[in-house]
Amino acid sequence: MASPNSVKILEICKVTRAFDSVDASTEFSLPLTYFDISWLKFPPAESLHFFKLNESSSRPSLFHSEILPALKHSLSQTLGHFVPLAGHLTWPDNSSKPVIVYALNDALSLTVAESNANFDRFIGNEIREAAESLPYIPELHVTNTIASLLALQITFFPCKGFSIGIAIHHAVLDGRSVSMFLNAWAYLCKHNQNEKSPLLLPELRPSFDRTGVQDPFGLESVYLNQWEATIIPGSELNSRSLKLMPNLGVSSNLLRATFRLSREAINELKESVLRYHQAGSSPKKKLHLSTYVLTCAYVSVCLVKARGGDSARKVYHVCSVDCRGRVEPPLPPNYFGNCVAVHHIVAEAKAFMEENGVAIIAEKLSDLINGLENGLFQGAKERLAMLRGLGQEVQKFGVAGSTRLGFYGLDFGWGNVEKVEITSIDRTTGFSVMEFGDVSSGGIEIGVVLVRQEMERFASLFVNGLKVLPS
Numbered sequence: 288m289a290s291p292n293s294v295k296i297l298e299i300c301k302v303t304r305a306f307d308s309v310d311a312s313t314e315f316s317l318p319l320t321y322f323d324i325s326w327l328k329f330p331p332a333e334s335l336h337f338f339k340l341n342e343s344s345s346r347p348s349l350f351h352s353e354i355l356p357a358l359k360h361s362l363s364q365t366l367g368h369f370v371p372l373a374g375h376l377t378w379p380d381n382s383s384k385p386v387i388v389y390a391l392n393d394a395l396s397l398t399v400a401e402s403n404a405n406f407d408r409f410i411g412n413e414i415r416e417a418a419e420s421l422p423y424i425p426e427l428h429v430t431n432t433i434a435s436l437l438a439l440q441i442t443f444f445p446c447k448g449f450s451i452g453i454a455i456h457h458a459v460l461d462g463r464s465v466s467m468f469l470n471a472w473a474y475l476c477k478h479n480q481n482e483k484s485p486l487l488l489p490e491l492r493p494s495f496d497r498t499g500v501q502d503p504f505g506l507e508s509v510y511l512n513q514w515e516a517t518i519i520p521g522s523e524l525n526s527r528s529l530k531l532m533p534n535l536g537v538s539s540n541l542l543r544a545t546f547r548l549s550r551e552a553i554n555e556l557k558e559s560v561l562r563y564h565q566a567g568s569s570p571k572k573k574l575h576l577s578t579y580v581l582t583c584a585y586v587s588v589c590l591v592k593a594r595g596g597d598s599a600r601k602v603y604h605v606c607s608v609d610c611r612g613r614v615e616p617p618l619p620p621n622y623f624g625n626c627v628a629v630h631h632i633v634a635e636a637k638a639f640m641e642e643n644g645v646a647i648i649a650e651k652l653s654d655l656i657n658g659l660e661n662g663l664f665q666g667a668k669e670r671l672a673m674l675r676g677l678g679q680e681v682q683k684f685g686v687a688g689s690t691r692l693g694f695y696g697l698d699f700g701w702g703n704v705e706k707v708e709i710t711s712i713d714r715t716t717g718f719s720v721m722e723f724g725d726v727s728s729g730g731i732e733i734g735v736v737l738v739r740q741e742m743e744r745f746a747s748l749f750v751n752g753l754k755v756l757p758s
Contacts, residue, residue, distance in 0.1 A: 292443065293404040294422040299522055301394035302359060304366040304373070311392035317371050319458060320500045321507040322610070322625040325516050325671055326457035327385065328531050331688075332429045333455070333711040334468070335420055335695060336704050337410050339448040342699055347445050355399065356447070358441060358699065361476035364485055366395060369468055369493055369623075376434040376456060378527045386531065387436065387459070398425045398440040406447035410706040414746070417541040417713045417736050424710055428453040431521070431528040448705065461625045463609060466692040467491060477700040487545055493623035499616055509668045541713055543734070545706075546749050548582055550729035556581045556645060559756040560719040563646035575653040579690045582731045584649035587684065589752060590718070591639035593737065594682055598637035604648070605631045605674060605685040605717075608656075611738045628663055629670055632657055636682065643757050672726055685717035690731060694721055703705055714735050 319327075343349065366373055374389025402423070408415060425438035436459045440452040455465060471491040479485030515526040520533055548556075557576050564574060587604050607627040611618045618626060634649045639648060658665075677683050687709045688694075697704040709719035713736045723730030737745055 294400050294402045297391075297399045297401055299396065299398050300359075302366065302397050302678075303360050303392060303394045304370060305363040306367045306391075312390055314388055314390050315371075317374075317389070318497055319741050320469055320497055320624065321502050321510055322461075322500070322627065323458045324384060324507055324510045324514070325629070326625060327510070328517065328519060328529075328716055329457040330531050331711065332455045332457050332462075332465070332467070333424045333698075333709075334453050334694075335409075335706075335710050336451045336694070336710040337406070337448060337706040337708075338450070338451075338699065338701060339406075339410065339705045340701055342446075345441070345444075345446045345448060345738075350443050350445075350449070354701065355441065355443070357476055358531060359397070361388055361479075361699075362395070362397065362439070362472055362477065363473040364475045365468070365664060368471060368487055368491075371495060372459075372468070374436060376436060376458065376529060378428040378529060379433065383426060383503040384507065385458070396425065396428070396435065396438045398438070400440060400455060402442050402444050404444070406444040409450070409708075410448075412545040412547070414542050414544040414742060416539070417543040418539060419578045420543065420708060420710045420713075423450050424452040425454050427456060429529060429531055431458075431525055431530055434529045434531075438579060439613065445673070451586050452710075458625070460623065461609075461627050462608070462687075462689055462692050463626070464493070464623045465613075466694060467493060467621065467623065470693060473697045473699045477698060490621060493527045493620060494619050494621050495623055497624070501614065501616070504664050504667065506664065506667055510671070513672050515545070536740075538573065540745075541736050541737055541740050543713065543736050544746065545708075546733045546735065546746075547723060548585070548721075548733065550733045552753050553578055553581055553729075553731065555753065556585055556649075560584075560646040560649045561758075563643045564650065564755065573657065576649060576651065576691075578729075578731060579720065580649055580652045580656065581645075582690070582733065583644050583686055584652055585752070586640045586718055586720075586733055586735075586749075587648055588644040589745050589748040590684060590735075590737075591644075592748050593741045595744070596636075598635065598640055600636045601633055601681040603631050603633050603677065603681060603683040604630060604652070605683065606652075607686070608659060608663070609689075610663065615657065628667065629674070630659075631670065631674065645752075648756070685715050687712050687715065687717055687719040687734075688721045690720060690722055692721055695723070707732075708732055728756055 371389045373395045377410035378385040423442050425440040427438045428435040436456045438454045440449045475485050519530040562705050610626050610628050694707045712719050719734035723732050
């Protein structure tokens, strides 16, 4: 296991936007929407992005004289387009809800570190302790009255490569917005290092306009009331506290591993599901068998079987749906912030454990997606509070990431990202999905965090399950 002692903090610096302004100290505010408020006190979303360097680029002298300054400079340029991210979240006495407050001279916290840990171990897919990732993730500063929005950490692995760790306040941006920010940073680093006012590609220019976000079901007040009634340790006397739900740390017995589904395997899953469906009572029923649905169905079946135990227990499969193109009026693809709705399916564990469990769960997920057109916010007022209140007698897992976020397209100028890890799944009993490292392959990468016994079972089920799909 990589010890925290293997990571040495070199500096903690503040990065400001690159562009000059005569009114740099003037404060601006950006309101939260009900999409944002639904995540207000969730623990930070965290991810790690590993980049391999060639022999000459990975020398300490070159990294510190060229690569690190380029990363810092392009980050400063990026903040010129994403100014609110350097601000903070607060809940003014005269405001009915929290707001993002920022000025043009605000600064973002960047930690620079060096590690002598085994870099190849991090970019591999083998099983390792989940806690090994923690020293590479920066801490997000949050108090009762103020909360940072974003923190970054660049860690250099001499003669190997570097990682970028990111911690994000969940009430500020979703996965699509995180991807936009990282891709903008990478683009400016690779293409516009010497330009004073570099331009971004249209798809990388964020829209912070919240005027188009409508709240026809009054979800904002519902979520605010639910959070004000939620007791967070250390904030019992302050219903407006910005303290997050407890982060108890990563248990020492949790393991992390990465698994992959090739395009061929996904096609085999689809054919198996269709065979089961066509032999059933409603063969003409329209199924939505996307890569995402098939992956989630297969992984969730493996997770339930790996847990074993009472087949009558309830299992909740929780996922987020991008609403940008689904709400009225539609929001632009580059809308920056949270714009996802949480949905779930629930079934007894025995449904997952059946011989055709993948087909059964895929059909349930398909029904959920097909029903979004008329029920995007159905059950939204009760769902989040209900899911947070579930006890240990049920099994619950959420899905982090998406098959369309483009994380594996990141290239800061020294080659594509080698490995991406959504680190914060170690707190959510969930799993992550994203497009495979080789984008052209059409495969999917799955991140899982489990206790040792379940991880060993899951690994066996995942590998062998594809060999025995029902015919």
